[in-house]
Amino acid sequence: MAVQLPDDVVERGNGKIVFLILDGLGGLPHPDTGKTELETANTPNLDRLARTSAVGLAEPVLPGIAPGSGPGHLALFGYDPIRWNIGRGVLSALGVDFELREGDVAARLNFTTVDASGNIVDRRAGRPSDAENRRLVEKLRAGVRAPDGVEVFFEPEKEHRLVLVFRGSGLSEAVSDSDPQETGVPPLRLQALAPGAERTVQVAQDVLDQCQSVLRGEDRANGVVARGFAQYRRYPTIEDRYSMRALAIARYPMYRGVARLLGMELQPVPASDEGSIDALEARFEEFDFFFIHVKTPDARGEDGDFEGKARAIEAVDALIPRIEALKPAVLLVTGDHSTPATFRAHSWHPVPLLLSSKWVRTAPVSGFGERECLKGELGIVSSKHLMSLALAHAGRLSKYGA
């Protein structure tokens, strides 16, 4: 087991734990001011909390490694992100509430626009509406015939995104992407990445070719590309491992997918981040552990919008008093990785981290920010250890050993 806890230390306690995850929270200094997004944002509540919390920096995977959202979140929940890494396809399928069975292989598809010679001209087919996406998926369901011995499922996600699932015996996830990640070229032919994957490649290529035929004649969404082939295996759940009933309050499919993979109950999608806190309040008595996911800091970081990311963090700061009012035993605020606006992508830099509980030492920090957190009592801590820290501070771990 790659669990991060010694055996037999989990106790049934009743301290509630809230993980407030600001996606892409960590940043880099703005060249004009020398301050990061978080240091720039006006965050009176997080600053106040930092002064009475255990603070530090969370390293998502290993030094220098910029994680995708999958490993970034698995680590936060105490699952070693290298051992438990899982492909995009499975996370996408779980994110749209598809009931995966052990051995299913899933891939993330994009609707694309291709020209007369088969070259991709738009990898997102002009971002169709969700309604249009559903119409196109129905067309694929009706028109694509499953190869012998395999079941095939198409599930709409959002805009240009859909999920393709194969069910049958002997399938493999060792299949390359058809998505070339660029325009002006045709989709790539699938390749086996390991011995034994040849049949899955054949089946998947057949289905992708059929998709192409079925969509011929569509104005914009006249093609598909596939990536992130991944096989579903059952994960030990949060409840199995930590004896906690867990609720995930997340608005985007990918994060809902990770939560589902770990057996969390999924709150119906809130309309806003304020709505996420409404849900937390409404269901606070029912659960022990709450995962609240906020997407905007990461989105603004990827856009290179430094000010927008700072404003997104300020919007979360304003919600903090409502969480505090519920008096969880532990409130942990961090991110799954850094997304510096200057870098415009996920990065490897450790993420500011704040753990509020009555059992902290505290350190003399002035507020919540990358440089202040360096002075904190938690130091630079591997994200996979945060769950143990939270459990301990919530009175949910017993002594290890005699």
Place this chain on the structure above:
Amino acid sequence: MAVQLPDDVVERGNGKIVFLILDGLGGLPHPDTGKTELETANTPNLDRLARTSAVGLAEPVLPGIAPGSGPGHLALFGYDPIRWNIGRGVLSALGVDFELREGDVAARLNFTTVDASGNIVDRRAGRPSDAENRRLVEKLRAGVRAPDGVEVFFEPEKEHRLVLVFRGSGLSEAVSDSDPQETGVPPLRLQALAPGAERTVQVAQDVLDQCQSVLRGEDRANGVVARGFAQYRRYPTIEDRYSMRALAIARYPMYRGVARLLGMELQPVPASDEGSIDALEARFEEFDFFFIHVKTPDARGEDGDFEGKARAIEAVDALIPRIEALKPAVLLVTGDHSTPATFRAHSWHPVPLLLSSKWVRTAPVSGFGERECLKGELGIVSSKHLMSLALAHAGRLSKYGA
């Protein structure tokens, strides 16, 4: 694999990386001033660089472990120094450009002076000249007969040092040293350190006994002792693992040996540290990764020469602007271990570390020194992760996972 990177994150980028390694850089406070060698040295360039770099302390192996040069350097290049540790014999053989083959067993030999009753009176035979060393090695080559089924090679190193290599099937490295590491006693008989090493012990003892006979009659170098029996295995190279063409600019055999083990190209031995920078400038376009090794801080530290070590560090500081002028994507300055002058030996203390790149956070530090580095954004980081950090900062790693 004990590599420190998850699979599939290495990208072919083009950011160049320079590792400037000051052997034995880390120190301890002088009892009179309370300042370490580095803190004492006048290093305006390193101080300036530290203020705009990511700084921290590098822990070579594990807390409390003082590494030899082999593990110290393997860690710097991202090879877990415990898993990839290799014996002195192999490093010495590679350091004199001997073409080792898989399965060869090498040992480091000293010419020694023994008295009439066979006791060692000088473990270095009065430090013969290199020319005298070559004459003695020729004498051994001519006089020693290889045991059946084994080839035997003698290679001169410097002064009293030579290398002995055995080639043949079924050889083992589990052979004890004959070097007693003291005088007044005879060389030790070789012992098998694991089952299956008995034949290698027999072969090696026979060769050492023949050496003794051949050298009888020599004035001073009338004996040999052996240590560091080690079997060569092929290592994954820097190019295999990181997709970088690597150049080693090192003036001492041991460090050239490590570089060769990892497949780096070896620059012909420069005459001085300034000459090392000349070589860097001359070959900067040809390679992606540069390992520059500076020996003097370690040598002065082992001598107990506190001032000499500080002056050696100052000499390196003066070379920094020439490296900066080449505009590498990453300049990393650290050591393979500490060699405090007060301690007169390799020590376990973490080593000051500076990583200059445009993707750093920076922290408020006044300069480059052991205590200032404690405040840095990298914290205390295991040396084996430095390569990942350098690759990330040079744009040579892609995101891990979906």
